[in-house]
Amino acid sequence: MSATNSPRQGTMSPNNPSQDDQLPHLLSLKVMRLSRPQLTSTLPIYYESTTDGNSALVDGLDSLNISDLTASHPIDVSKSTDLQIRDFGLSQMLKLPSAFGNIYLGENFSTFISINNESPFPVHQAGVKIELQTSSQRFVLSDTTATPLTTLETRATYDTTVAHEIKELGVHILVCTVNYNAPDGRKRHFRKFYKFQVSNPLAVKTKLNNLADGRVFLEAQLQNVSAGPMFLERMKFEPSEHFVFEDLNSVVHTKEASVFGDSFIHPQDVRQYLYMLSPKNDQNERISRTTNALGKLDIVWRSYMGDLGRLQTSQLTRKAPMLEDLEVQPFWVQEGPVRVVLEHPFKLGIRIKNHSGENMKLVLTAIKTKMGSVLLSGLSSRQLGDVHSNQSTETQLEFFPLTSGLQRVGGLRVMDLMSGYTKDIDHVCDIFVLSHVNDSIESI
Structure with a gap:
C-alpha cells in the first residue's frame, strides 16, 4: 500500500474545523487515504524500423528507447501479435494517485493519520480519537485518548493507520479529535471533519419465472457501474432456508468453466446469471411455494490494481404466486x-x-x-x-x-x-x- 502525503496526491481536505480557542495549535493533523499506486500513462511514439539505414529521427528515437522504454516503440510487423504493456499507453512505472479517488460500497477504506508537533516545545498527553459517521451509525475506529503519549517532542510525529469496511451508501464523515497538554499545563483540543461520498460499484437487477411445479428460475443481471474494470472473483447465490438451487452458469460437462469464458467486466458491461430454485422438501413445500424470500447474492471482486471488495445483496424477494387448494x-x-x-x-x-x-x-x-x-x-x-x-x-x-x-x-x-x-x-x-x-x- 502507498500513502500520499501532499494535498495534490490524495490528501483529504477538512471541513468545518472546530477548536477551543483562537490561538494557533502546537500540533497539526494530516489525514491521507491509503491506496495502491497506479501505472503511469504515456503517449508512445510509434515508428517503423528499416534495415537499409535509419534516419536521424529513427536513430534518436532508438537511443531514447534504450534509456526510457516508455518513450517510443518500434513496430515489428513480424511480431505484431506480441503485445506489451506500453502498447496500451501504459508504462512500467508506478505513480501515486493524484486525487482522493472513488470509494465504493464493499471496499476497505484505509487512512493514514499523522500528528506532527511543529512547535519548538514538547507537548504532553497527546492522543487522537478517530470516528467514522454515516447517516445511521457512528463507529470508533481508533481511540488513544485513554492511553495518550507521555511526551511528543518537538518535530516528532505520531502516526497511526485505521481501516473500515464500507457497508453503507451515501455521505461518510471521518471525525478526528486531537487532545494534548500545552507546555503551560493547559488542556487543549481540536477537531477536524473529512467528508467523502460512497457509491455503488454494481447494479443488480433480477427477473423471475415461477413454474407450476414450484420451481423458480432466477435471473440476476449484474452491471459494472464503477469507473474502472473489475475482476469477479466469486459470484455465489445463497438460497433461503426453503429452497435448494442449481447453478446454470457453467458449461455443460465442464462445471469449472463459466459460460462467459472470463470474469473481467469493463465499466457499464453487463453479465447475466441464471439459477434454478426447487422446494427443499415435501413437508415444507407449501411454505416454499408461497414464500417471497428467495435468497441472497454474495459477490467478491477485485479492482484493476487488486483491491478487494465484497457486496452482499439484501434478500431477493418475489410476489409469491397464489397456491390453490x-x-x-x-x-x-x-x-x-x-x-x-x-x-x-x-x-x-x-x-x-x-x-x-x-x-x-x-x-x-x-x-x-x-x-x-x-x-x-x-x-x-x-x-x-x-x-x-x-x-x-x-x-x-x-x-x-x-x-x-x-x-x-x-x-x-x-x-x-x-x-x-x-x-x-x-x-x-x-x-x-x-x-x-x-x-x-x-x-x-
Whole structure:
C-alpha cells in the first residue's frame, strides 16, 4: 500500500474545523487515504524500423528507447501479435494517485493519520480519537485518548493507520479529535471533519419465472457501474432456508468453466446469471411455494490494481404466486419416448395434490364439451378416494385423439364431496399427435 502525503496526491481536505480557542495549535493533523499506486500513462511514439539505414529521427528515437522504454516503440510487423504493456499507453512505472479517488460500497477504506508537533516545545498527553459517521451509525475506529503519549517532542510525529469496511451508501464523515497538554499545563483540543461520498460499484437487477411445479428460475443481471474494470472473483447465490438451487452458469460437462469464458467486466458491461430454485422438501413445500424470500447474492471482486471488495445483496424477494387448494400435474405412464398416433388411444397419468389444511374426498369427472379433439375413453367419472392434507393421489386416464398436430388435453373437473370445493381443469397439457405410426415429429 502507498500513502500520499501532499494535498495534490490524495490528501483529504477538512471541513468545518472546530477548536477551543483562537490561538494557533502546537500540533497539526494530516489525514491521507491509503491506496495502491497506479501505472503511469504515456503517449508512445510509434515508428517503423528499416534495415537499409535509419534516419536521424529513427536513430534518436532508438537511443531514447534504450534509456526510457516508455518513450517510443518500434513496430515489428513480424511480431505484431506480441503485445506489451506500453502498447496500451501504459508504462512500467508506478505513480501515486493524484486525487482522493472513488470509494465504493464493499471496499476497505484505509487512512493514514499523522500528528506532527511543529512547535519548538514538547507537548504532553497527546492522543487522537478517530470516528467514522454515516447517516445511521457512528463507529470508533481508533481511540488513544485513554492511553495518550507521555511526551511528543518537538518535530516528532505520531502516526497511526485505521481501516473500515464500507457497508453503507451515501455521505461518510471521518471525525478526528486531537487532545494534548500545552507546555503551560493547559488542556487543549481540536477537531477536524473529512467528508467523502460512497457509491455503488454494481447494479443488480433480477427477473423471475415461477413454474407450476414450484420451481423458480432466477435471473440476476449484474452491471459494472464503477469507473474502472473489475475482476469477479466469486459470484455465489445463497438460497433461503426453503429452497435448494442449481447453478446454470457453467458449461455443460465442464462445471469449472463459466459460460462467459472470463470474469473481467469493463465499466457499464453487463453479465447475466441464471439459477434454478426447487422446494427443499415435501413437508415444507407449501411454505416454499408461497414464500417471497428467495435468497441472497454474495459477490467478491477485485479492482484493476487488486483491491478487494465484497457486496452482499439484501434478500431477493418475489410476489409469491397464489397456491390453490388442489394442484393437478400430468405425467407419462410409460418410460422412454412417447408417440401419440391419430385414432390410437394413449394413457396419461394425473397426479392430484391436496394443498389445503383439510382432508378431502375427491371425484374426477370429464366435461366432454370442453375436451376439444382429445376425448376421454371409458367412464366419465371415477372415485379418487380420501386425500389427506399435503398428500397426493394418482390415477391413469385413457384418451383418444381425433385430430393430428399439436392438441390440448383438458376438460376435467375435480370435486371434493366433503366441502363441495370444485376445480375445473381446462388445460392439463399439450401433446403432438402423429398422422401415422411411422411418422416422426422431426419430419412434420
